[in-house]
Amino acid sequence: MMTMSKKAAPLKHLLAAALLAVAAVAQAGEVKPFTADYQANYMGIQGIGKMVLAQAGGNRWRYSLDIGGSMANLNQTTVFEDSNGAWRPISNSDSSELLIRRKQKKATYDWSRGEARWSGDVKPERAGPVKLQSGDLDAMLINLAIARDVAAGKPLRYRMVDDGRVKQLNYQVSGKETITVGGKPRQATKVIRVDGDKQEMLWVVDGVPVPARILRRKDGQDEMDLRLQTVH
Numbered sequence: 001m002m003t004m005s006k007k008a009a010p011l012k013h014l015l016a017a018a019l020l021a022v023a024a025v026a027q028a029g030e031v032k033p034f035t036a037d038y039q040a041n042y043m044g045i046q047g048i049g050k051m052v053l054a055q056a057g058g059n060r061w062r063y064s065l066d067i068g069g070s071m072a073n074l075n076q077t078t079v080f081e082d083s084n085g086a087w088r089p090i091s092n093s094d095s096s097e098l099l100i101r102r103k104q105k106k107a108t109y110d111w112s113r114g115e116a117r118w119s120g121d122v123k124p125e126r127a128g129p130v131k132l133q134s135g136d137l138d139a140m141l142i143n144l145a146i147a148r149d150v151a152a153g154k155p156l157r158y159r160m161v162d163d164g165r166v167k168q169l170n171y172q173v174s175g176k177e178t179i180t181v182g183g184k185p186r187q188a189t190k191v192i193r194v195d196g197d198k199q200e201m202l203w204v205v206d207g208v209p210v211p212a213r214i215l216r217r218k219d220g221q222d223e224m225d226l227r228l229q230t231v232h
Contacts, residue, residue: 031061031082036210036231042224045072049226051210053144059083060090063140067226073097078140087145089138092162107138107162118164126164136161143202146171147211150189150204169193171202179203181212181228188212 031053038049049067056062056079064077074096080089092107105120115129116136137145139162149156156171171193179188188203197219202211212228 032209034209034231037229038226039229040067040224040226041222042067042072042074044222047072051143053209063144065140076140078138080141086135087137087141089136089141089161092138092140105163109136109138109161116161122164128164130161130164130166132161133159135159136166138162142169143211143214144209146191146202147204147209150191151206156191171200177203179205179213181205181208182230186212 033055034051034053036051038051040047040049047068049065051063051065053061053063059082060079061082062077062079064075067074076092076094078089078092080087088111089107089109090111091109093104094106095104096102103121105118105122107116107118109116109132111132113129114132116132117128117130118126136159139160142158142160145158146156148154150173156173158169160167160169171191174190174192177188177190178185180186186205188205191202191204193200199215199217201213201215201217203213205212208228208231210228210231211226214224214226215222216224
């Protein structure tokens, strides 16, 4: 019978630890359906928000955000493909109704041609085409990517192709904070991004597939604040 030497034992332990780490990362990035309910404040208007991730056939998923209030209604929906953890947008629709003002636009990401185009209420210079690169995300998918990448300890750098333009978005982890989710305190990782007079802050809780809070500010004033209540 062969016996393992004392020198080989540490190597076995290291390999086991590495396999566990890989499994944890894979689990953190796994796409699963969910419904998340939020308390929403949009441009000073109180309402409710709902995020839903649902299968759309094959390796495609539909990810939507609805915010409703007495004077405002917003809907954003992205259809994307998941190829072994690599996400790429296929289409995006965006509609909003604020008081009496209505806007609708749609994006199409044609990966066979390597370009994205926009239609609806868009300016001619924002209609595209915009050249696509591997790894490009739209604004909606970045919410999911941040929750996934914080859990996996990955860099929070994204190339966003949205609204007829390309923009590099870099987020920084600013530490841990305790926030309230559904009336209960939870420890969260706070992530921030500053762009001139705009600030974006997200709080990510372990095991939750979407940010537990999303806060966007301009000139020091809150534009949108979503606070997670339940997720299932």
